Amino acid sequence: MSVFEAFIRGIPKAELHLHIEGSLEPEQMFEFSRRNKVDIPFRSVEEVRGAYAFSNLQDFLDIYYQGAAVLHTEEDFRDLALAYFARLKADGGVHAEIFFDPETHTNRGLPFSIAVDGLLAGMKEAETRYGITSKLIMCFLRHLDEASSFRTLQAAEPWLHRIAGVGLDSSEKGHPPSKFARVFQAARELGLKICAHAGEEGPPDYVHEALDILHVDRIDHGNRALEDDALTRRLAKEGMTLTVCPLSNLKLCVVMDLKDHPMKRMLNLGLKATCSSDDPAYFGGYVGDNYIRTAEAVGLTREDIVTLAKNSFTGSFLDAASKAKHDRCDRRPRRRELTNEGAGGPTALKSRTNFIGAASSGETVVAIRPTGTSAGAPRSGGPRSQMKQAKPSHW
Numbered sequence: 481m482s483v484f485e486a487f488i489r490g491i492p493k494a495e496l497h498l499h500i501e502g503s504l505e506p507e508q509m510f511e512f513s514r515r516n517k518v519d520i521p522f523r524s525v526e527e528v529r530g531a532y533a534f535s536n537l538q539d540f541l542d543i544y545y546q547g548a549a550v551l552h553t554e555e556d557f558r559d560l561a562l563a564y565f566a567r568l569k570a571d572g573g574v575h576a577e578i579f580f581d582p583e584t585h586t587n588r589g590l591p592f593s594i595a596v597d598g599l600l601a602g603m604k605e606a607e608t609r610y611g612i613t614s615k616l617i618m619c620f621l622r623h624l625d626e627a628s629s630f631r632t633l634q635a636a637e638p639w640l641h642r643i644a645g646v647g648l649d650s651s652e653k654g655h656p657p658s659k660f661a662r663v664f665q666a667a668r669e670l671g672l673k674i675c676a677h678a679g680e681e682g683p684p685d686y687v688h689e690a691l692d693i694l695h696v697d698r699i700d701h702g703n704r705a706l707e708d709d710a711l712t713r714r715l716a717k718e719g720m721t722l723t724v725c726p727l728s729n730l731k732l733c734v735v736m737d738l739k740d741h742p743m744k745r746m747l748n749l750g751l752k753a754t755c756s757s758d759d760p761a762y763f764g765g766y767v768g769d770n771y772i773r774t775a776e777a778v779g780l781t782r783e784d785i786v787t788l789a790k791n792s793f794t795g796s797f798l799d800a801a802s803k804a805k806h807d808r809c810d811r812r813p814r815r816r817e818l819t820n821e822g823a824g825g826p827t828a829l830k831s832r833t834n835f836i837g838a839a840s841s842g843e844t845v846v847a848i849r850p851t852g853t854s855a856g857a858p859r860s861g862g863p864r865s866q867m868k869q870a871k872p873s874h875w
């Protein structure tokens with residue numbers, strides 16, 4: 481491992497764009513299919529991986545929904561989440577805000593509680609085991625109708641104190657944010673944070689709609705906003721966080737070569753970009769790989785890496801005190817890392833150990849021990865404590 485790679489993997493970071501169903505590795509697909517006696521149309525892990533060749537988002541989604549069908553029990557969702565958090569830990573992750581797609585599961589007959597309770601159990605265990613804090617974001621599938629999203633919001637009511645926000649995902653083209661204006665308004669009235677996939681495959685207009693109609697707190701992807709200069713300037717001026725996913729963009733042919741990825745351009749334009757993995761089991765890499773491969777491809781500097789890591793906290797849904805704690809982290813590389821740029825071998829590995837070990841030894845570069853809000857802790861006060869009164873008329 482090179483020194484630069486060790487620096488990237490060691491820097492404390494949050495992952496803000498991760499579909500937990502997209503962390504289902506082929507090995508787990510077989511394990512859960514055996515456990516639940518569900519047939520899958522593959523005979524080996526290699527065959528599954530061989531099927532992961534996509535020309536666009538829809539190609540991927542067809543296989544992704546099929547994969548998610550092996551998840552049946554709370555234990556499956558808990559195990560899935562825990563396996564993801566273990567990988568995040570290895571990549572220097574200290575916080576994650578994870579998406580799940582309730583309709584993917586309720587539409588095949590699972591009660592709403594199975595996915596949400598299983599995931600919350602995994603999130604709680606990850607905090608105990610790995611010190612990783614997390615938040616849960618419930619996504620509406622945009623290829624379904626508005627009524628389905630309202631049913632989902634209603635089904636989520638008993639869990640809303642443990643759900644940080646709502647998102648919008650699935651097939652983008654032909655399903656603009658405006659289709660979900662009313663359900664997002666209802667979610668906002670309930671005090672939920674708002675994000676939406678926009679400008680992944682869809683036009684810049686969808687990013688405008690996400691801002692002006694859904695009133696998003698974050699844009700997921702946002703790549704195609706760069707086609708509109710005024711929109712780009714607006715996103716930069718408003719400090720809107722974009723959760724950018726380079727290996728996803730490559731695998732889904734949003735970019736044809738990682739060298740063409742706009743991450744560097746986004747940072748140079750002053751956009752508040754972050755780096756995430758989206759569906760790592762399908763796209764060939766977790767968050768660390770996304771940072772490293774993008775850095776290599778487009779020439780991200782250490783300063784860019786620090787900016788991405790900082791943006792991942794400032795753009796998170798953590799409260800101000802937790803953000804401040806993460807912000808106090810000193811991310812300066814140690815002298816040896818500066819002088820050994822690009823070098824690999826034993827020195828690099830030693831350097832990584834020092835970086836991570838710095839938390840307890842008080843050295844210059846500190847790996848944060850997070851103390852943020854517990855994933856499962858119920859909240860008091862705030863708009864959602866008046867949830868019942870605030871229930872929207874569409875329910």
Ligand code: ES4
Pocket residue numbers: 499502537544649650651677680728758759
């Ligand atoms: C997704 Cl990459 C991507 N885009 C839109 N929706 C999704 N759901 C899971 N992965």
Ligand code: ZN
Pocket residue numbers: 497499649677700758
């Ligand atoms: Zn996504």
